[in-house]
Amino acid sequence: MAQSMSYNPSAGLAGMLKKGHTSYSGITDATLRNVEACREISTITRTSLGPNGMNKLVVNHLGRIIVTSDCATIVKELEIEHPAAKMLQLAAEAQDFECGDGTNLVVSFAGELLAQTEDLVRMGLHPADVVSGYAAAGEKLMTCLEEMTLLCGGGMGDGRKQEELERVIRPVLAAKQLGSEDILAPLVAEACLGTMSSSSGAASVNVESVRIAKILGGSIGQSHVIHGFLALRGLETSLTSCDNAKIAVYACGIEASATEAKGTVLMKNADDLKNYNKSEEKKMEEIIKSIADSGVKVIVSGGTVSEMAMHFIERYGMLCLKIGSKWELRRLCVATGSTAMVRLGAPTPDEMGWCDSVKQMEVGGKPVTVFRQKGEGGKKSKLSTIVLRASTSSVLADLERAIDDGVHAARTACKDGRLVPGAGATEMEMSLRIAAFADTCPGLDQYAIRAFGKALEVVPRTLAENAGLDQGKVLAALGAAHASGKKLAGVDIDAMGNSDATGVEEETKVVDLFATKATAFRLAIDAALTVLRVDQIIMSKQAGGGRGASAADQMAGM
The missing domain is CATH 1.10.560.10 (GroEL-like equatorial domain)
Structure with a gap:
């Protein structure tokens, strides 16, 4: 000191x-x-x-x-x-x-x-x-x-018209992707309008409600909008489509859970082994049957799906999809109104989600699963997905940044629609x-x-x-x-x-x-x-x- x-x-x-x-x-x-x-x-x-x-x-x-x-x-x-x-x-x-x-x-x-x-x-x-x-x-x-x-006439209107949003979004996209703004601006405007609330009052755009799915191959002109969720992988089951589907989402894997304590099972003959396997099969069948009896047609798992569970899912005529990313799982829950469960069993009506159609498609040689909300009766989808197509990954990444700026511009325009030259x-x-x-x-x-x-x-x-x-x-x-x-x-x-x-x-x-x-x-x-x-x-x-x-x-x- x-x-x-x-x-x-x-x-x-x-x-x-x-x-x-x-x-x-x-x-x-x-x-x-x-x-x-x-x-x-x-x-x-x-x-x-x-x-x-x-x-x-x-x-x-x-x-x-x-x-x-x-x-x-x-x-x-x-x-x-x-x-x-x-x-x-x-x-x-x-x-x-x-x-x-x-x-x-x-x-x-x-x-x-x-x-x-x-x-x-x-x-x-x-x-x-x-x-x-x-x-x-x-x-x-x-x-x-x-x-x-x-x-500029004071600005745009209430923000619920396609041409008004396109007018605001097009210059933003042109500054990043000159020549592609005429293709991308209608897609961004459609995606934003698809997630706006149908209630009266000021329009609003949630940036998180517009998702971008990048699929390599093709051209920008092949890009399109899906009102719903798109998973970049195919279904695990032989069935590939379903309409008016109730959906159960599990954040855990669909398999027999291991016990916390280690134990040893002593089997003296072949009958003991057969009975042991049958008890496990019976328990798994009870779980899958209870899910099917609740009206669920689509099962989404955030973990692994065992072969035994897949066998019974096929038997009861349900669709199964695996999603490894917890963020993608969360987006699917938002799009369908589901609740990601951590317990394996039949979901309650509040935990189940619903979708107009679930279908496996092939885009650019890649299998994808589409959860589509048709929006009938004035209903709006909670999530819109812009499927981007381009020849290289660098172009896809730059297109994604441009679209993100366009969605932010739509959100800003809904808050303050005033325009300047x-x-x-x-x-x-x-x-x-x-x-x-x-x-x-x-x-x-x-x-x-x-x-x-x-x-x-x-x-x-x-x-x-x-x-x-x-x-x-x-x-x-x-x-x-x-x-x-x-x-x-x-x-x-x-x-x-x-x-x-x-x-x-x-x-x-x-x-x-x-x-x-x-x-x-x-x-x-x-x-x-x-x-x-x-x-x-x-x-x-x-x-x-x-x-x-x-x-x-x-x-x-x-």
Whole structure:
């Protein structure tokens, strides 16, 4: 204790902290280093923004290969350790959890804000002035963003119409899978509508109620929706179909249970052995018969099914399916209204589930079992399954991520159906309004506010750049269109290769969800301001060897 209390003032911070620590302070060593790290991660993901965004091939530490343009997946698999860049990753993950879409907008806009900050700091502005200006511009942005919703007719209706959901989902899918949105959007909308409650009131979509089953082979056009549950394995019995089936689900195996205490059975002759086997057979037959007498036609087991039990299941004309995953078993219980039992015996009426039809089918040469709910009489299925077909596993995984974003977009639209113009139209209009707002602000804040408006141009500029257009020409034409009052003018990515086109669509048909856009801007601004408020970085010595480069090594290399 006496040694730790002795402090050498001449040693500075090093004399107070444990040996092996690293520290950086000041604008050059801390602020600009953080800005540069965030700008680098933003540069990586920006080329994946928009419908023509490029994919990234990431090989993680386990050797798994991921090919995707989804920003949240990219930054997660990169395993970022730089403390400042980690903040952008956390912001992207928060956006993915809350809205499912707009993750690339978060990272790109935050990175562009910090890139603009670097110029302001080198001009002589203090980071506190930049933070104050960005905060004022952020408040103005949210106010103007609500006004933009009026340009799209106020938003969608009650969310129970197929065409309304498709209009919202299609741009989200196009940003991930350009060319497949016309196939996937109706499937996602149908799956979401199939699980909505039929009662009056606000529509709602539960993301967990839309499941994706990936089957390798075929093409995307062969994908379809099943209102119910699909198990990726065939039935164990010779019977392969059943209508109006009562279902019993067992979380345990269907076999003779072993005793807890070890014992020895002494058999003196062949009759003793025969009688022993008969007693076991008789007990198993009693159990299976009691299940059949309760009206059950389908037995689902979460464990093994013994040959003796399968023999009696076949005798009493029931279907049997084995599901090894407890998560799949839980989804089947939700879809059919069953209760997973841990005891082997006849289920009570409350424990039994029900399904319109159970049938074994063959999809792409693979046997699957379909539990279908027809939804007659206005009833809705509690679970919908989108059967995805594609030629490679990488495409299937990327399609799954795109559909997951589409389902999240449908959920967000049901909560807040307000829409804003897409294709960079909203960002360009906001850029002009923020620039005009900067002219009314006295003091040093106006420089930061003007830089904030300039940073908003990153979206239309990136859309044009990724589409192979001349970004300078497109931005000039787009700015002129908005200055003349054409507030719906956006980037026309279809103008690629046409030398006469300006790359600007005077009235874009693409729409974005207001809630997704507002949340993305808020998270990006918060992440950027958090980075700018840091003036000193102090890191303790890393414990153990660690995996890969440490945060201190990354800071030293910046």
